[in-house]
Amino acid sequence: MTINTLGPCLLDSPLAPELEHRRHSVHYVHENDRVLFDDTVQMLVDRGANLADLPGFEPAGPRRKIFFEPASTGVGIVTCGGLCPGLNDVVRGLVMELWFHYGVRRIYGFRNGYQGLVGAHTEEAIELKPRSVRGINEDGGTMLGTSRGKQDPSAITDTLQRMNIQILFVVGGDGTLRGASTIAQEIAKRDLKISVVGVPKTIDNDIPFIDQSFGFQTAFSEATVSIRAAHVEAQASPNGIGLVKLMGRHSGFIACYASLAKNDANYVLIPEVPFQLDGPKGFLAVLRKRIESAGHAVIVAAEGAGQDLIQAASQGADKSGNVKLHDIGLFLKEKISQDFAAAGMELNLKYIDPSYIIRSVPANPYDSVYCVRLAHNAVHAAMAGRTEMVVGRWHGRFVHVPIALAVSQRNQVDPDGDLWLSVLEATGQPRCFG
Numbered sequence: 001m002t003i004n005t006l007g008p009c010l011l012d013s014p015l016a017p018e019l020e021h022r023r024h025s026v027h028y029v030h031e032n033d034r035v036l037f038d039d040t041v042q043m044l045v046d047r048g049a050n051l052a053d054l055p056g057f058e059p060a061g062p063r064r065k066i067f068f069e070p071a072s073t074g075v076g077i078v079t080c081g082g083l084c085p086g087l088n089d090v091v092r093g094l095v096m097e098l099w100f101h102y103g104v105r106r107i108y109g110f111r112n113g114y115q116g117l118v119g120a121h122t123e124e125a126i127e128l129k130p131r132s133v134r135g136i137n138e139d140g141g142t143m144l145g146t147s148r149g150k151q152d153p154s155a156i157t158d159t160l161q162r163m164n165i166q167i168l169f170v171v172g173g174d175g176t177l178r179g180a181s182t183i184a185q186e187i188a189k190r191d192l193k194i195s196v197v198g199v200p201k202t203i204d205n206d207i208p209f210i211d212q213s214f215g216f217q218t219a220f221s222e223a224t225v226s227i228r229a230a231h232v233e234a235q236a237s238p239n240g241i242g243l244v245k246l247m248g249r250h251s252g253f254i255a256c257y258a259s260l261a262k263n264d265a266n267y268v269l270i271p272e273v274p275f276q277l278d279g280p281k282g283f284l285a286v287l288r289k290r291i292e293s294a295g296h297a298v299i300v301a302a303e304g305a306g307q308d309l310i311q312a313a314s315q316g317a318d319k320s321g322n323v324k325l326h327d328i329g330l331f332l333k334e335k336i337s338q339d340f341a342a343a344g345m346e347l348n349l350k351y352i353d354p355s356y357i358i359r360s361v362p363a364n365p366y367d368s369v370y371c372v373r374l375a376h377n378a379v380h381a382a383m384a385g386r387t388e389m390v391v392g393r394w395h396g397r398f399v400h401v402p403i404a405l406a407v408s409q410r411n412q413v414d415p416d417g418d419l420w421l422s423v424l425e426a427t428g429q430p431r432c433f434g
Helices: 014-019 041-047 087-101 111-115 119-124 155-163 175-190 216-235 251-263 284-296 330-344 355-359 365-381 418-427
Strands: 056-059 073-079 106-109 165-171 195-200 240-246 267-269 294-301 350-352 390-393 396-401
Touching: 014 284, 073 087, 087 106, 087 165, 087 365, 111 155, 111 175, 155 175, 165 175, 165 365, 175 195, 195 365, 216 240, 216 251, 216 294, 216 350, 216 355, 216 365, 240 251, 240 330, 240 355, 251 267, 251 294, 251 350, 251 418, 267 284, 267 418, 284 294, 284 330, 294 330, 330 350, 365 390, 365 396
Parallel strands: 073 106, 073 165, 165 195, 195 390, 240 294, 240 350, 267 294
Antiparallel strands: 056 396, 390 396
């Protein structure tokens, strides 16, 4: 949990005189403080460690001393991977904090992900000022554009050197953060004083050691609209079934939270909980019984659910190296239709896939606030010389998390945890199918 630093912080933070002039007190972070990893007494007892040995994260926030001289500091910002509500909020938050509170005047946005940091693409970099980011938080997407795929960390470091950039902010998911780590390692190899700080972005909420990723609340809130529509459609026709496919390659958080928010779903299928289609207790048989008794049903399936059931050729991988998934929604639609036909039952099935609609919307007020606070803390960390780390929130406190830890595993729904048990209570579905 140790955070890498570029060296000792010897410069007074510019925040002090500014805030004292306004008669505000500055809440500086104590350098030796820690946010404990464990949050219950029993966890601490089980660990059996002395207080000084308890694991904890470095708290985020402004420092009394900083590493970089703001007037001579150059900053780069890049957004990578798939779209997510809140990207523009983060970009705007970074620019506003750098400009107004630290006095940094050289801020560049690199276009279309890491691609914008190599070759001729660097010429597309745009100078960012407060007027450049005015109102962008009202829009979905990212004003900087995005892309997937790896780029040469050596070429990226060359660009940072050539443009005299001392801080690189990277907004992206696990693949993006792995890329940021390789850039930081190349920088360290050259013994350069360049900070690389990440703002973790994953609409699936699957980055570990942070309470929740930005954009997630907006995503599941938007998803509830589709679940509600599926419920209305299902009730309007005899033997009506509403089938909704939501995002969630490896983690079913969106499906779980959206289903709980509206409580219209009868079945929730997620990657973490395998299920069987056939047999007397399989999903198809249980679904038929539900239709016979209630006349309608709503199914919510995360995109990564049931991949083991689909007998099809491999679809390869995308530019980020992620295995391309088979469409579980269309697969279920076909299997349900075949099963009802074989049973001689009428079926009115409506299939809804709102994925691209959900990820392209602006952040809701909660996520907007969260994005701004993440941006502020990312700037505080970078100006204090922290590097190869991300900002996040753990047990309600903003903290610094080493990139290596943030990409070491995947945050998933615990099949024995309280979230999944709440889903089972709300839907009434069996604990397992098959």
